[in-house]
Amino acid sequence: MQGSTVNQGSELGYTEAHAPEAGHHGEHPDLRLFGFIVFLISESMLFLGLFVAYFTFRAVATSWPPVGTPDLEILLPGINTVILLSSSFVIHNADTAIKKNDVAGFRLWFLVTMAMGATFLAGQIYEYAHLEFGLKSNLFASTFYVLTGFHGLHVLVGILMMGTVLWRSRQEGHYSSEKHFGIEAAEVYWHFVDVIWVLLFTILYIL
Amino acid sequence: MAQAELPRQIPLDPLGEQEQGPNWREYFGFSTDHKVIGIQYLVTSFVFYLIGGVLAELVRTELATPEVDFVSRETYNALFTIHATIMIFLWIIPTLTGGFGNYLVPLMIGARDMAFPRLNAIAFWIIPPSGVLLLCSFFIGPASAGWTSYPPLSLMVNKGGEAIWIAGVILLGTSSIMAGLNFIVTILKMRIPSMPLMKMPLFCWAMMATSALQLVATPVLTGAMVLLGFDLLVGTAFFNPTGGGDPIVYQHMFWFYSHPAVYIMILPAFGMISEILPTHARKPIFGYQAIAYSSIAISFLGLIVWAHHMFTSGTPDWLRMFFMIATMIIAVPTGIKVFSWVATVWGGKLRLCSAMLFGMAFVSMFVIGGLSGVMVASVPFDIHVHDTYFIVAHLHYVLFGGSVFGIYAGLYHWFPKMTGRFLNEGWGKVHFVLTFVGFNMTFLPMHVLGLQGMNRRIAEYDPQYAGINMFCTIGSYILAVSTIPFLFNAIWSWSQGEKAGDNPWNSLTLEWMTTSPPPVENFEEDPVLVSGPYDYGHTYYQDLEDKAIAQS
Numbered sequence: 001m002q003g004s005t006v007n008q009g010s011e012l013g014y015t016e017a018h019a020p021e022a023g024h025h026g027e028h029p030d031l032r033l034f035g036f037i038v039f040l041i042s043e044s045m046l047f048l049g050l051f052v053a054y055f056t057f058r059a060v061a062t063s064w065p066p067v068g069t070p071d072l073e074i075l076l077p078g079i080n081t082v083i084l085l086s087s088s089f090v091i092h093n094a095d096t097a098i099k100k101n102d103v104a105g106f107r108l109w110f111l112v113t114m115a116m117g118a119t120f121l122a123g124q125i126y127e128y129a130h131l132e133f134g135l136k137s138n139l140f141a142s143t144f145y146v147l148t149g150f151h152g153l154h155v156l157v158g159i160l161m162m163g164t165v166l167w168r169s170r171q172e173g174h175y176s177s178e179k180h181f182g183i184e185a186a187e188v189y190w191h192f193v194d195v196i197w198v199l200l201f202t203i204l205y206i207l
Numbered sequence: 208m209a210q211a212e213l214p215r216q217i218p219l220d221p222l223g224e225q226e227q228g229p230n231w232r233e234y235f236g237f238s239t240d241h242k243v244i245g246i247q248y249l250v251t252s253f254v255f256y257l258i259g260g261v262l263a264e265l266v267r268t269e270l271a272t273p274e275v276d277f278v279s280r281e282t283y284n285a286l287f288t289i290h291a292t293i294m295i296f297l298w299i300i301p302t303l304t305g306g307f308g309n310y311l312v313p314l315m316i317g318a319r320d321m322a323f324p325r326l327n328a329i330a331f332w333i334i335p336p337s338g339v340l341l342l343c344s345f346f347i348g349p350a351s352a353g354w355t356s357y358p359p360l361s362l363m364v365n366k367g368g369e370a371i372w373i374a375g376v377i378l379l380g381t382s383s384i385m386a387g388l389n390f391i392v393t394i395l396k397m398r399i400p401s402m403p404l405m406k407m408p409l410f411c412w413a414m415m416a417t418s419a420l421q422l423v424a425t426p427v428l429t430g431a432m433v434l435l436g437f438d439l440l441v442g443t444a445f446f447n448p449t450g451g452g453d454p455i456v457y458q459h460m461f462w463f464y465s466h467p468a469v470y471i472m473i474l475p476a477f478g479m480i481s482e483i484l485p486t487h488a489r490k491p492i493f494g495y496q497a498i499a500y501s502s503i504a505i506s507f508l509g510l511i512v513w514a515h516h517m518f519t520s521g522t523p524d525w526l527r528m529f530f531m532i533a534t535m536i537i538a539v540p541t542g543i544k545v546f547s548w549v550a551t552v553w554g555g556k557l558r559l560c561s562a563m564l565f566g567m568a569f570v571s572m573f574v575i576g577g578l579s580g581v582m583v584a585s586v587p588f589d590i591h592v593h594d595t596y597f598i599v600a601h602l603h604y605v606l607f608g609g610s611v612f613g614i615y616a617g618l619y620h621w622f623p624k625m626t627g628r629f630l631n632e633g634w635g636k637v638h639f640v641l642t643f644v645g646f647n648m649t650f651l652p653m654h655v656l657g658l659q660g661m662n663r664r665i666a667e668y669d670p671q672y673a674g675i676n677m678f679c680t681i682g683s684y685i686l687a688v689s690t691i692p693f694l695f696n697a698i699w700s701w702s703q704g705e706k707a708g709d710n711p712w713n714s715l716t717l718e719w720m721t722t723s724p725p726p727v728e729n730f731e732e733d734p735v736l737v738s739g740p741y742d743y744g745h746t747y748y749q750d751l752e753d754k755a756i757a758q759s
Contacts, residue, residue, distance in 0.1 A: 031322045035392045042384055042422040049427035049460055053434065053445075056456050066451065135443060139451045142443040146434065 065140035070132040080123040087116035101177040161186045239324035245310030252301040259293035267683040283666035284351035291354035296379045303475035314718035317399035319728040322392040330385035337378040344371040358446035387421030401736040412499040413478025416506035420467040428464030462513035470509040476613025487563035488555030492741040494547040501540035534584035561635030565616035572608025597657025627723040628704030634696040641689030648682025
């Protein structure tokens, strides 16, 4: 009734960056970031499920961690946490840079973030290697490895995402102040991985 | 008054003479057209339906007599496990969300395609390999612990098959999440500007509620599957009591998905019925807002009722009480829908075509399944009938009497849009009668069996149940035969059926405002809404009024 002639694209701000996704299906607004955030909501439910499972195991157990489990060393994971947390601020600089059309700047900040992520992973591998319990030692050990391992996998995926974006940025003008969905997505994802780690660190090491 | 007026360059083609449909080769490739993908889903999942149906007939044949005489006990366990897995993950969910959702949602909201066409295609192409993978497990001994796959049982028998089952469920879950993501974004962001949410067809509301469930609930199942996989393949003890684990945690995680999965399997059917009944009753839908909001209410409540599957799992009393009351509350929004449908049909000028027959059968059969659902929601009653044939009867009244009748109604209703041709009505009615009679013969007596105490999931039973079981088995054969007229009808009508034209049912929703089948990108020009989706009868009363004025 209140209709007018329709062109969604022009009304809602269609960006050319969306063209490859849309294929031959013509114009519509760039919904990729919205879709990506919806995906992360779904992904957070995976972690929520595992967290709640952890708390249930813990609530049901007579002693937690089970008697005889060596204490977790907190210094190294603490340093790791600081590194990962600060990397969230670092990656934000990449976003600021590309909004000023500064491709070299965004590349630099992405490289720094990747290096910090890699340091985190290396720290985690070091921790794994020096822990006195293995995956099958007891229920606490199993949940510890699966939760941190799952998170580590997400860190790795984040690093690969940034690597992909860097690889694509070789092409002149692939990312600019107007179109930089890849950079935004990698950043949002990295923040997500960061938040999950803060929760995980609190649950496993502090509580 | 038509809902949309399409300014067209080409003249309207009332009989759909020109062939607009995609080339048949497209159906076998990686197409990003939502209409092609929708039909890919429908056909693929129907094939799995037939396979799952064969498994069900084998189960019923074994149960025809009290002794174990047709298949071994081990095979029997595998048969009902894979039957349920196929029917849920490869038939009802892909057909309703992937098939009808894909085909109809973009058309109904006036969009040219889904928000993410390639993601859409990937979501579909995960399904055939997962299904084949699951079926291949028959070569090494398939999962046999029931579709619920409760540990520690699932960790003890047919480990290879169980591993394949876990992999299959994770893959199908991933596909389901991708589809849900696509629908949410499409429905929220790609409606034509003249269509606010409250003018959206009710099927889209239902799909929105369904997608929310897919997104929120499925990842938890994935988490459960990962932990179960570690227990099975690595030897951890998350769910294994011998290693200090807790099998109840698995049940919670499993049902946190699998109860909402029931709503994933019924909400889209609710949506389709809300389209079909008003169209063929020629009346506006009764209580548009009530039906729309009740979909959202069901979606939310569906997330907090899961432990009613676990009343006999040592669930503490206060928790049982909470889940019992929450479950019964779900009957309220569901009842709102049922009463609205009855009020829609009430006093209408009914067109008793096959689509309408299946639609009305849906309402009546679903009411039976819904009422037995309220019965088993009550803790004392549930403890009595838990794991008996009463539950089998209840779930089949919901998933067959509900979902499958809804799917058939949808197929008869939208087949003309998808192919440009009608399904044959005569054979459609034969199909309907056979399905309705066969279904009720198979499942109605199971209520009695369950109340008498016959356990499910066991190949042999007490001889006192023999008579009723034989009756059920005969009913199931009628049900099997009922698919034959439909199958041939669909194949024949696709190329030879009576031409339908663009809008054979005089429907008002947007999918009927384009050609049948619709062209690539759906509309020649973007449609504009000029009336609500269910404003039936207005022209009729308008005409009467005009006549009265003219006569005076």
